[in-house]
Amino acid sequence: GAGVSQSPRYKVAKRGQDVALRCDPISGHVSLFWYQQALGQGPEFLTYFQNEAQLDKSGLPSDRFFAERPEGSVSTLKIQRTQQEDSAVYLCASSLARLAGSYNEQFFGPGTRLTVL
Amino acid sequence: GNSVTQMEGPVTLSEEAFLTINCTYTATGYPSLFWYVQYPGEGLQLLLKATKADDKGSNKGFEATYRKETTSFHLEKGSVQVSDSAVYFCALREGTGRRALTFGSGTRLQVQP
DSSP states (O other): OOSOEEEOSEEEEOTTOOEEEEEEOOTTOOEEEEEEEOTTSOOEEEEEEETTEEEEOTTOOSTTEEEEOTTSSOEEEEESSOOGGGOEEEEEEEEOOOSTTOOOOOEEOOOEEEEEO | OOEEEEOOSOEEEETTOOEEEOEEEEOSSSOEEEEEEEOTTSOOEEEEEEOSTTOEEEETTEEEEOBTTTTBOOEEESSOOGGGOEEEEEEEEOTTSOOOEEEOOOEEEEEEO
């Protein structure tokens, strides 16, 4: 596709429900990132994949948050037993970067707005 | 840890006015610095970047200079347009190889005709 796509764009969950958010990165992009953006704040890093390997999950706020990218392309962010404080926009980004010292632009998707009631 | 501090908004300007949005940072090593922009209803887009001290990033009339001595990366534009109305985020990437971006809280710019 032309850019990073995310689905669903909007999700309303009752507290305690599990949710799954999908990210389709730009074709050929090796790196994939998840960020959480609370209302009125900047995005905060959650986790990072290089191909199918999850190399950094230091930003995941609790063990209720789980991300996977089993075939090195599409990624899913799962939140178990959702809480009201999980309400935010969840952003996915991808980039070409392969080498540890190199920089490649992160291209962001439109985000999934999660509201937990 | 890393952090980015931006001036609070909203910033309201008339068309053709001069824009400055302040950004300062705290980081490990020698970070790369970025400005991202989020137009209404759209996703985050990279506006400009600078990867080492004294570099100047520029794009679409916007400029920012990487000032290591003041740990700053202020965004400037000489003459804003209504179409520049958006939320602007300053961000950094550590120089240690860690790929995650650390963002500021964003500054909303409103340009009036």
